[in-house]
Amino acid sequence: PAGKALARLPEIVRWGEDTFGPYPFSSTGVIVAGEGDAGYALETQYRPVFPGAPGTGLLVHELAHQWFGDSVTPESWRDMWLNEGFATYAEWLWEEEHGGDSAQETFDALYDHGEDEYEDLWSFPPAEPPGAAHISDEPVYSRGAMVLHKIRQTVGDKAFRDLVRGWTAKHRHGNADTEDFTSYVERTAPDEDFTPVWRDWLYGEGKPEHP
Secondary structure, eight states, X not given: OHHHHHTTHXXXXXXXXXXXXXXXXXXXXXXXXXXXXXXXXXXXXXXXXXXXXXXXXXXXXXXXXXXXXXXXEESSGGGTHHHHHHHHHHHHHHHHHTTSOXXXXXXXXXXXXXXXXXXXXXXXXXXXXXXXXXXXXHIIIIIHHHHHHHHHHHHOHHHHXXXXXXXXXXXXXXXXXXXXXXXXXXXXXXXXOOHHIIIIIISOSSSOSOO
């Protein structure tokens, strides 16, 4: 039941600290509005706002925004995938570590069937939304998460965890854009070639040829 998810708030915050680094603020919590008061959740700093009691996945997503969006804030709205891609990938990681599908299985399902569930999944690359009206479209969320999974595949699980924790520490309570992130990744893993990740998944048009 959705109400039971709220009881997991301390557990999710502790998991977030283990995964992303120290919680970036002095307090946490949630605000639950009446059903129908809003059609969306909002990752407000300290206390995300929900239109009714959230399920666990949505709670994980919005709490992840405390690190990605509320602490490490995008330089411009064009860099929204750094918020939403990370928050979406947080959902994948939570599922993977709590008895659900692995991140790889989620990635594969999106690659194989994403166009059926989200017809606009491949309509633009996550780092290049075509306009302000599209910064909350599915490529920014799910394809942004796919970029992060490709980075994880490239560097390995431990290095990926270290990379993410380093990113949140480096830009804690600051602004960052896509170039900051790609440069940081390349400096963190200088022996790896990220060209295919940036070319095909971050900036590439359409569905990449290979998963």
